[in-house]
Amino acid sequence: MISGQPDQSVLPERPARAKKHTIPLTNDMSELKKNRTSRDRMGSVSTDLDEHTGGGLGRGDGEGQMMATAGEGEGGGASSSLKESQKVNLEELREENMGLRKRLKELESQVEDLRLKYSMALAQKDRQLEQKDFDKLTFSSILCDPNQQDCPIILVSSGFCDLTGYSPWEVIGVNCRFLQCEDSDMNVIGQIKQYINRIVNEPTVHLCDDLVVKILNQRKDKRRFWNLLHISPLMIGQRIYLIGVQADVTHLDVDPNNQDHRDKVRQVVKKIFEMGEVHSELCI
Numbered sequence: 001m002i003s004g005q006p007d008q009s010v011l012p013e014r015p016a017r018a019k020k021h022t023i024p025l026t027n028d029m030s031e032l033k034k035n036r037t038s039r040d041r042m043g044s045v046s047t048d049l050d051e052h053t054g055g056g057l058g059r060g061d062g063e064g065q066m067m068a069t070a071g072e073g074e075g076g077g078a079s080s081s082l083k084e085s086q087k088v089n090l091e092e093l094r095e096e097n098m099g100l101r102k103r104l105k106e107l108e109s110q111v112e113d114l115r116l117k118y119s120m121a122l123a124q125k126d127r128q129l130e131q132k133d134f135d136k137l138t139f140s141s142i143l144c145d146p147n148q149q150d151c152p153i154i155l156v157s158s159g160f161c162d163l164t165g166y167s168p169w170e171v172i173g174v175n176c177r178f179l180q181c182e183d184s185d186m187n188v189i190g191q192i193k194q195y196i197n198r199i200v201n202e203p204t205v206h207l208c209d210d211l212v213v214k215i216l217n218q219r220k221d222k223r224r225f226w227n228l229l230h231i232s233p234l235m236i237g238q239r240i241y242l243i244g245v246q247a248d249v250t251h252l253d254v255d256p257n258n259q260d261h262r263d264k265v266r267q268v269v270k271k272i273f274e275m276g277e278v279h280s281e282l283c284i
């Protein structure tokens with residue numbers, strides 16, 4: 001016996017190597033991989049798949065084939081249970097996908113809602129004018145007599161002459177529509193007309209029943225301006241008159257349809273009435 005060579009007869013018999021069976025699963029595996037990839041993208045862990053594949057798929061093992069050390073009969077069973085599990089996974093993924101799509105739609109509509117609310121809030125903020133914005137305005141005034149034909153001006157303030165460029169003798173005895181131009185809003189003119197008719201024709205006049213409008217007017221020199229006009233009735237003895245208060249609001253975004261703006265205009269007019277400015281300023 002040559003030294004160093006083990007004596008085969010005394011060595012324990014080597015156990016027979018387990019027979020390797022190759023189960024070709026080309027299509028199934030690529031389907032499995034697809035599942036894994038889409039699921040992993042969603043941040044989910046495919047532990048159920050790993051159980052079947054020995055966790056090797058994600059690392060590139062067993063490309064196109066799965067090597068299983070199993071008996072002949074067991075190979076078919078593993079394949080069908082794998083298919084079953086794939087079906088379940090696909091179904092779960094579909095449901096998850098549908099759920100996510102639904103949630104996405106909900107979130108999108110919520111975002112749209114918020115966007116709308118935000119832009120409305122911005123628009124509202126822009127329209128909020130401070131009382132001081134109105135206090136800063138220069139008001140002028142005129143007194144008209146609705147008892148006379150065509151409701152002429154009978155008194156004007158110096159402020160009205162400054163605003164319009166006309167002298168008192170040019171406007172007294174004339175209806176104030178001479179301030180209007182071809183671009184003056186006919187609806188607003190109609191509103192004024194209706195208001196005057198209501199005041200004149202109502203047996204009991206509501207002295208607090210006023211009108212606030214904004215109308216495009218033009219001065220004697222043809223320069224146009226936005227006139228914020230407040231009209232209210234005034235009782236002198238038993239006769240009713242109409243007092244008009246005007247302000248140039250060309251550079252102020254006043255909206256007479258906005259309740260808040262109307263209230264602020266009323267406050268200023270009330271203040272100047274209380275101070276007697278309108279009455280003392282009026283002249284023939």
Ligand SMILES: Cc1cc2nc3c(=O)[nH]c(=O)nc-3n(C[C@H](O)[C@H](O)[C@H](O)COP(=O)(O)O)c2cc1C
Nearest residue numbers: 144175176177179180189192193215242243244246
């Ligand atoms: C007191 C008073 C003040 C008025 N001030 C103005 C004014 O500053 N600017 C204007 O365009 N119209 C003003 N108007 C309206 C016109 O005089 C007229 O009433 C209006 O044009 C509607 O009538 P009409 O359709 O016959 O023109 C005022 C009316 C009254 C009674």
